[in-house]
Amino acid sequence: MNRLHPLSAVSYAVRYGFLWLSLSLFLVGALASISELLSGRWVPVAAVGGLAFGIGYGIAYYYRFGYRITDDTFDVASGVVARRSREIPYGRIQNVDIRQGVFQRLVGLAVVSIETAGGQSTEAALNFVSEAEATRLQNEIRRRTADGKRKAHSDDERDDSSVTDQEFIGPLPASEFDSDTPSSEHAGIGPGPGAGDRIHDRSPTEFEEPERKRLFDLEARELLLYSFTSFRPAAVAAVLFIFFFMTDTIIEYLLAIAQPLGGPADIETGTAGSYGILTIVSLVNGIIVTYLLSVAYAFGTYYGFQLGRIDDDFVYERGLLQRYSGSIPTGKVQSVTVTANPAQRLIGYAGLWVETAGYGPSSDSGSQSAVPLAERGRVYGFTERLTGVETPRFERPPPVARRRYLVRYSLVAAGLVAVAVGVTTVTILERWYLAGVVFAAVPVAAHLRYVNLGHYVGEEHLVVRRGFWKRRTTIIPYYRLQTANTRRSIFQRRLGIASVVVDTASSQSFSDAAPTIYDIELETAREVHATSRRRLQSALSERSQDDDLSLDVDFTDPDSSGP
Amino acid sequence: MESLHPRIRLLWIVQGVIYAVILGLVLLAVDRWALNVPTVALAGVVFGVFVLGGLYAVRLYQVWKFELQSDALYLERGVITFVETAVPFVRVQHVDTQFGPVERLLGLSSVVVYTAGSRNADVRIPGLPPERARDLQDTLRELAVESEADDAV
Incomplete structure (x- = not known):
């Protein structure tokens, strides 16, 4: 059994330490208020005891957590007191995602999540492993999944040369296909860091490095267009959340903005007209802030988006502060969807999403972006090549x-x-x-x-x-x-x-x-x-x-x- | 096309009665603590719901049909929205027979067919005599195994 990265022990200790600290404080407080048995004197004892227990539990959790790659399954064993050991057959794995927050990127750690179709949540989450280990796991799992498939129909099969000279999305310049990007760009997480022609420079590893093909890179222009033309409802919730916590400051700010335009001097005194102006100004303000937040969020989420292909898997990477990297076996794709909102249709752009039965890392649905935004023609062409669907001639309802x-x-x-x-x-x-x-x-x-x-x-x-x-x-x-x-x-x-x-x-x-x-x-x-x-x-x-x-x-x- | 057992109407009528009683209690509570609801109106509403529930039960029984076709389990049901569903045998994940307290009292069972789908992932055939339910469960299981597909999710 492999252990997680040693820093995870620290993280678990901190997490459980805080949990038990607050839990014991809450319990002592509650008991002291309803009975005479406990008094406030016990609070420090409870705090120290809870903290110590939590830290101990977190460290024990780290030592009792193990994962292993076997020939047929990916095994995870966990639990301090009640043990759970889980075996996930490779054939059932929907996707393998790697996630890195800002702090985790600084210290070179990553979270690996393995999704299957069953269950309501992630089947195996490894908090945390090192970046190299994350990439190794992703590649290993992918390779073994592919091996299992090959074994299944051993009297193989198609000449795979058709894959090498495959057409990619749209008329991309040739330079985009050559993986001559410095490997530092790949130094973070993600599958196949030594992809493409760099493969020869690498020391021989235990298995052949998979070849990574670029399918789509989100250009700066497309990223900006996507950020500005898409809207995330989550931004509304975020603005309301901020407003809830900083109500006074925000109201003061809104008053200050509205005053030169004829708003009321303060919130209590004002005429119907000045209140009307305040309302309109505040609304406009709210809409602009919400929109900017949404733009920033979309920008941060899809910064540096890349879609590639290794053997039978799609692989993608994205994110400015928090990096995501995932792989989707093509055989697990249920359907694909081309989306476009009115603004995107106006400028002739569209996006492409891939739906699997698993759960995505960022949303609760199994929908993954394959192409966040690109010119409509390219997206249509790509979709048709991807699925083999003929150009649809739509029929309208009566x-x-x-x-x-x-x-x-x-x-x-x-x-x-x-x-x-x-x-x-x-x-x-x-x-x-x-x-x-x-x-x-x-x-x-x-x-x-x-x-x-x-x-x-x-x-x-x-x-x-x-x-x-x-x-x-x-x-x-x-x-x-x-x-x-x-x-x-x-x-x-x-x-x-x-x-x-x-x-x-x-x-x-x-x-x-x-x-x-x-x-x-x-x-x-x-x-x-x-x-x-x-x-x-x-x-x-x-x-x-x-x-x-x-x-x-x-x-x-x-x-x-x-x- | 096969119909459900006629006794299922009783079950649905009982359900209608339960709804009517709940509504009556809510109206009583409103009458007690908030607005004044005339007793006649209260009785009228409860009686109306009761009658509607009865009519609904009878009509639902009339339209509820199912059939084992060559490739799929086919069902038709619905009073307000009429739904025709086909569940290909190859997509059946597992089959249950179930019965609730009222169903047990009436000597009825339900067969529930599960698929991996995201909506209508479980299809329920209520109101079957227990032996028919078991029979259907066995048949569906055999058909599902027979048509096993390799591309399971």
Whole structure:
């Protein structure tokens, strides 16, 4: 069994020391307040005792934690008193992520997380190992996973030369493919530091260094565009959080800003007009700060983004302060999604996301960015080469769907007007009918929702497009289908339309529901439903008959990329 | 297409009664501590929910159908939103039979089929006689094993 890095002992000791310190203080305090048995005199004793126990526990935890790479499984044994030993078969590993915070980067440590499809959390987290060990683990696990796969169909198989002269994303200049970047750039974490042509300089290691291919590097321009065109709802929460803790300072600041524009001198004295100005100024301020925070966050998260490929795995690296590095086996990819918000569509850019059944390091969903943002044409081309999907010819829902949205949004608008009426009855505001202006947005909203809907039934893939604010085009291979559902509400039944929900094993967050084809004619819906089922069966039988066909998604075959 | 056991209607009616009682209690609490709710309105609402629950139960029984097709378990159900679901046998992870206290009282069982999907990951067929439920569980298990796919997640 291997131990973690010795510094982890310090980290665990500090962590558990603080935990037990506060726990014992809390307990003594609580007991002293409800009974006479304990008095305040015991507090120092409890503090010292709790701290000592916590530190001891943390150190014991370090010594009782072990991990091991075996031929078939990755083993983790942990627990001071109650022991748990866990064996994770390589074939079940979804992705291996390496994470480094600012402090960890300074001292050269990293957190390795291993994800499988089961369970609600990370299956194995190693806090902390050294950077070199992290990289070694990632490579070892990947190599053994690949070995296991090769063993599975030993009468191998395709000429792998097709992989070497594979086409990469878009018309990148040749220099981008040569790994002539100084290795210091890779000195941190991440797979295959000695990738590409540097391989020859390296001393022979215990196994052949994997060859890393660059698929995509996020350029400075694209990073900036991405930061400025994307918005993270988390920024709103952050601003509210800051406001909650520094309410007084912030209110003073807002007053100072609004005063020259006609705001009130202080929060108690002011006229309706000056309060109005204060509100508007504060709102504008809040929006700007939230937006800037979001920009900074996106910039920090995707700084230095690189996507590469080693054998059958995608590998990526990103992050300014906190570095992430992960690998995704191509065979574990459930679906891919092209996203673009209105601003990105306007400048002709889009992003590409890859969904697996595991859980990502930064979000709760298994969605990983493959290309945060690039020109639309490049992203489309890359996606088509990646999945082998033909260029989709989208079909729209029947026009009756648009009428449905018109009715739906009218109801929403009516609700808003009703709220406005309610507000006028309890406040000094009077002209509730001004709220009627929202009705002007109804036809626009209905139309925008309608034109962004589309689906395409391909030879091997189903393509579903939906959403205006965040338009997502999801490409689902039929053989990833878990269940197919045709849904019809009472309103849809009246109009003779239906929605088809295509469920895959990708773990999505609640906000991104399973890919749904909304409001198509019932006949079409039934057809899509039946086709998906049929093509799942034919894909499965093809796979079992044809041993030459890899069981995994072939993301690289340049022949299927078309013109 | 196979229907559920007719006794399932009783179960759903009991559920409707429970909802009506809960609603009645909430209204009583409102009446006691907040607004004054006329007794007639209270009784009317509770009775209305009770009747609706009964109608819902009857209608749900009418539309609930399932079938073992060549490649998948196929289900149809839903009063407000009518849903047709196909669960390919190859995607079945495991199959349970379950019964709750009321189901046990009525002598009924449910079969729950689990997939690796993210939504509708468990599909429940309620209201089966216990022997039919076990039978269905065995059949589904055999079909799932037969069509075992290599590309499990």
